[in-house]
Amino acid sequence: MVREKTPAAIQQTDKRITGYDLARGIAITIMLFINFRESLVFTAAEPQWFYQGIDFFRFRAAAALVMVSGAGVTLLARSGSVTVNKNAGSILFKRALFLFVCGYLLMSIWEADILHFYGAFLLAGIWLLNRSDRTLLVLAVFFWLAGIIHLFNIESLFEGILERGGIGGLLADIFVTGFYPVFPWLAYFIFGMWLCRRKASDIQNMWKLWVAGLILVAVPQLSYLAGSLFFDLVEYLTHFTVDGSGIEKLTDHILIPLVYIIYHLSALSDLGVGILIILTGLQLGKKRGFLNKNWLIIAGQTSLSLYVFHIIFMWVVDLFLYGTDLSEPALFLFLTVFFFVAYLSLMSCWLKKFSKGPLELLMRRVF
DSSP states (O other): OOOOOOOHHHHHHHHHHHHHHHHHHHHHHHHHHHHHHHHOOOSSOOOHHHHHHHHHTTHHHHHHHHHHHHHHHHHHHETTTTEOOOTHHHHHHHHHHHHHHHHHHHHTTTOOOHHHHHHHHHHHHHHHHHHHHHHHHHHHHHHHHHHGGGTTGGGGHHHHHHHHHHHHHHHHHIISSSOOOOHHHHHHHHHHHHHHHHHHOOHHHHHHHHHHHHHHHHHHHHHHHHHHHHHHHHHGGGGGGGTTTHHHHHIIHHHHHHHHEEEHHHHHHHHHHHHHHHHHHHHHHTTTHTTOHHHHHHHHHHHHHHHHHHHHHHHHHHHHHTOOOOOOOHHHHHHHHHHHHHHHHHHHHHHHHSSOOOHHHHHHHHO
């Protein structure tokens, strides 16, 4: 039986949707700077702290977007634990097809496309819609742990399939060898679905999530620091050894496993950043003064259009600059901010007439 929403419940849902729009807006804005940096800055440049800060969010912003996408699936189909949209599966299937088409078209100019992976995640979301909270958490942990296959150069096993292309190459790209493969990226999507089922009004629950997010960010970073110090210590000790066999054993039995552990823990840091971005969006979404004509909300509501248009813009800029390295921060920032401001200004006018962004509107009308 489907329950009718009360006006209070509708208002609460609207606030949550706005909060997730904000979170999506924050994440897509960070990704904008990352992609411009990847596309236009090819060499290490000064100031290092600036580019290191951008690189820190390189995959973390994408993880946040995938988590928000998972939360969107929950919002589409549920209010709390009550199913409210029986057509959710059909809607997700059509949107997945649209994202596959857009994604594979974009791959002709941007090989790091994320949209076709979104399509795969949405297809998985159809089956996950009515799974229990415990099942979602178990599956999230499974896909995260399964991601350890990347530590064993598993991609080399698919080289022949990728060279032949076809369906086999597409599946290999989506599940294993791509930029955001199902193993382990589906874990972020599933966790986003689970996270959206938490009651944002439960302050104690939210505080636990804040603490969990901070811990998930801190532990991998501290582990990486400890691992770096350990490597430096071993390198220092090698200068005082005559027989290198002991060092080789140390490398084989301690250092290499340590590298694997630290590398895989970085996925927890991605998850932690995603949690913090979502919680920030939910918190800001409660503040009325912050919401008036907020460009982050516009970016979140039209994130599909923003993503596609910024890739096309970067491609056009690259054609004109013929691969010029914009390592100077002022030039790189100028182009990024220019596009961002121009896009949001146009979208502000667009949204006065239409309720969705251009591609969001096309997706709903065609699919």
